[in-house]
Amino acid sequence: MTQTATVVHVVGPEHTARAVGSGDLDVLGTPVVLAWLEEATCAELDLDASQTSVGTRVEVQHLVASAVGSTITTRATVTQRDGRMVIFDVAAHDQRGTLVASGQVRRIVVDRERFLSRVPAVD
Template sequence: MSTRPTPSELVFVVGEDDTAVALGSGSLPVLATPRLLAWLEAATCAALEPVVGEGRTSVGTRVTLEHSAASPVGVQVVVGADPVHSDGRLHRFRVTGRHTDGKVVATGEVTRVVVDVDRFLGRL
């Protein structure tokens, strides 16, 4: 098992269920910011796969996100997570979202912490 996360890239297609109107975060049929954030977090989780061992997972602890362009239904969105800082259990990623033509639709940063699943759930 590696101790360093790796860059990650995932591709999603904007569907009707991914829109602001469907998620209640706006009234337009374009990619909703909450869905975009979920996709970006999925990329950070994928980047952490080499780090997270048996019985462990990661939890998001901080997000900064600028959603700068609209994505209509049917458009492919490529989301990426690039590790910029690792310190023990804490991992920070630069995240980006773009259309396949290269148009940037989002930039930001996501911080995640690796936790023991049983210990974490035992505190609830």
């Protein structure tokens, strides 16, 4: 059984490289497409309220520019589970079916409170 989640977004002005500081063009910014790919990985995980997951490794190629108004569908498919570690193949396509980005994301399932208790406070 394939474990896959899909998330759909429409590129708005707030998602552009110019808006997020990753360039000066009004096209979908790489940090945004990465966040949308990670959102799909989180959507696939069915965790209880005491758990969450954290990203530990990302390898993504942003292949094609997407204009404001484009519809981007991100998909995350589990390729490996090893204890708390989950590895996903991820892909983003536009409304024409063009591959916009692809790669792999690794997440670790953690106890929410235990994880937060280890985060150092800011002085």
